[in-house]
Amino acid sequence: MFVDKVRIYVKGGDGGAGCLSFRREAHVPKGGPDGGDGGHGGNVVLEADQSVSSLLDYRFKHHFKATRGTHGMGKRMHGATGDDLILKVPVGTVVHEYSEEKKETGELIADLTHDGERVIVAEGGHGGRGNIHFVTSTRRAPAFAELGEPAQECWIELEMKLMADAALVGVPSAGKSSLIARMSAARPKIADYPFTTLVPNLGVVQGDEHNFVVADIPGLIEGAHEGKGLGHEFLRHIERTALIVHVVDMTGGYEGRDPVEDYRIINNELAMYADELAQRPRIVVANKVDVPGTEDAVRRLKEEVRKDAIAAANGNEFADGVDEASRVFEISALTGKGVDSLIHAIADKVFELRSAAKEAQEGEVQYDQVWQHKREQRDRKYTVRKLSDGIFRVEGVQIERMVVQTDWENDEALSFLQHRFNRLGLEKELLKAGAVNGDEIRILGRAFEFETAESTEDIFAELDD
Structure with missing residues (x-):
C-alpha cells in the first residue's frame, strides 16, 4: 500500500521530579541539602531514511510517545x-503542525x-531541580x-x-507507464484504459554517464489543480523533480483527443497548481509515433x-x-524507438540541473534550530483575560508548565513560583488588566489570590531561575 499523507499525535517524555533530601550521616547533625535532579524526558524525533518508501507505518497507528525521565x-x-x-x-517528507480541533494544517516544521536529516517534533520535559539548587545566603536549607x-x-x-x-x-x-518500464526495471501495471496507474511509480534509469530516478505520475485531467481526478494527490509529487518530462499521446487515444490540446491542458494545470512549475525545465516527448497517421500531429506539436x-x-x-x-523527442515506448536518445538527454539535463543546485544546498536550513527557536518564542508568550469582576485567567505554555512543576502542598515552592511569575512580568500584566489585591487568578485548574510580591521578591532575589 502506498501511503503519502498521514496525521499523527506525538508526545515527548515527561521530566522526572527533583528530590527533596538532606544529608543524614553519623556525626553530621545538620547536613545540607543533597536532592538530585530528575532526568529529562525523551524527545520524539523524525528522521529521513532512504530505505523507507512510504508512510505506511503511520497509516493505522497514530499515537507515539517517548519515555519519561526518572526521579532524582x-x-x-x-x-x-x-x-x-x-x-x-x-x-x-514535509512536516507541518496540525490542529486536530480545527482540522487545519499549520506552520511548516521541517522539509x-x-x-x-532529523527534526525534534516533541521535546521531552526537563527534569525538576533538586533542592540543592535553591540554596542562597538567606535560604540555607530549602525544603x-x-x-x-x-x-x-x-x-x-x-x-x-x-x-x-x-x-x-x-x-x-x-x-x-510503458515508458518507465522501457527505461528502467520498474514494472508498473500497464493496460489500455485510463487511470491504470493510481499511485506514483519510481524507476532508476542507467544512462551512458549518469544515472537518474524517474517517477511515473498518474494521469492528469483538466481541473487537476482544483483536485479533480485526485489532482492534488498527484501534482505534489512533481514539486521536487528537477525536470518534467511531458509525454503526449500522438494518436489521441481511443477518445480521439487532439494531442496539441492535451499538451496545452497539462501545461495549464501545472501552472495553475504552482507558478514555479510553469518555469520548471521540461522535455516534451511525442509518444506512439509508430502508429501510422501521426505525422501531422507531431508537426503541429x-x-x-x-x-x-x-x-x-x-x-x-x-x-x-x-x-x-x-526540441520534441519522437519515440515509441512500445517498440523502443527513440528511447535511448531520450534517456541520454534526460540524464544530461538532470546532471546539469542537480549540479547547479548543489551550491544552494550548502546553506540548507537547520530545522532543529529554526523550529526550536520559533517554538520557544511562542511558548514564552502568555495572555491575561478578565473573566468577570475580580476573576482573571492567565494562559500560556511556559507559564502553565511552571504551575505543573510546582508542589502546591509546599509553601516555599509556592513562594518560589510567585518569584518566577514576577520574573516574567506577570504581576505588571495583571495590574494593567485591572487586577487588585484579593482578586482570583486562574491558571490551568489552579486558582490563587492576587497580591503584590514585594516580600517574596526580596527573599528570592538571589535565586537563579
Whole structure:
C-alpha cells in the first residue's frame, strides 16, 4: 500500500521530579541539602531514511510517545534521561503542525530532503531541580524541589513528496507507464484504459554517464489543480523533480483527443497548481509515433512547443536555449524507438540541473534550530483575560508548565513560583488588566489570590531561575 499523507499525535517524555533530601550521616547533625535532579524526558524525533518508501507505518497507528525521565534521589543522585523515540520517514517528507480541533494544517516544521536529516517534533520535559539548587545566603536549607516539566505534545501532518530527478506527466493513457518500464526495471501495471496507474511509480534509469530516478505520475485531467481526478494527490509529487518530462499521446487515444490540446491542458494545470512549475525545465516527448497517421500531429506539436519556447525567451526567436527548449523527442515506448536518445538527454539535463543546485544546498536550513527557536518564542508568550469582576485567567505554555512543576502542598515552592511569575512580568500584566489585591487568578485548574510580591521578591532575589 502506498501511503503519502498521514496525521499523527506525538508526545515527548515527561521530566522526572527533583528530590527533596538532606544529608543524614553519623556525626553530621545538620547536613545540607543533597536532592538530585530528575532526568529529562525523551524527545520524539523524525528522521529521513532512504530505505523507507512510504508512510505506511503511520497509516493505522497514530499515537507515539517517548519515555519519561526518572526521579532524582538523595545523595545528589540524578534521575536517568528518557530514551528518544526515533520515527523513520521517507526522504522528501514535509512536516507541518496540525490542529486536530480545527482540522487545519499549520506552520511548516521541517522539509526532510536528505537521508539522515532529523527534526525534534516533541521535546521531552526537563527534569525538576533538586533542592540543592535553591540554596542562597538567606535560604540555607530549602525544603522544596521542582516537579518534572511536562513534555511537549501536538498533532503533526506528514506529507511525502517523491524525490525523483525527472517526472513523467501527461493525460491518462499517454504511455507513461510503458515508458518507465522501457527505461528502467520498474514494472508498473500497464493496460489500455485510463487511470491504470493510481499511485506514483519510481524507476532508476542507467544512462551512458549518469544515472537518474524517474517517477511515473498518474494521469492528469483538466481541473487537476482544483483536485479533480485526485489532482492534488498527484501534482505534489512533481514539486521536487528537477525536470518534467511531458509525454503526449500522438494518436489521441481511443477518445480521439487532439494531442496539441492535451499538451496545452497539462501545461495549464501545472501552472495553475504552482507558478514555479510553469518555469520548471521540461522535455516534451511525442509518444506512439509508430502508429501510422501521426505525422501531422507531431508537426503541429513541434510548432506549439516552439511557440512556447519563443514566448519564454520574450519573443526572441534566436535567443540562447530556444532550440533546445523547442526540441520534441519522437519515440515509441512500445517498440523502443527513440528511447535511448531520450534517456541520454534526460540524464544530461538532470546532471546539469542537480549540479547547479548543489551550491544552494550548502546553506540548507537547520530545522532543529529554526523550529526550536520559533517554538520557544511562542511558548514564552502568555495572555491575561478578565473573566468577570475580580476573576482573571492567565494562559500560556511556559507559564502553565511552571504551575505543573510546582508542589502546591509546599509553601516555599509556592513562594518560589510567585518569584518566577514576577520574573516574567506577570504581576505588571495583571495590574494593567485591572487586577487588585484579593482578586482570583486562574491558571490551568489552579486558582490563587492576587497580591503584590514585594516580600517574596526580596527573599528570592538571589535565586537563579
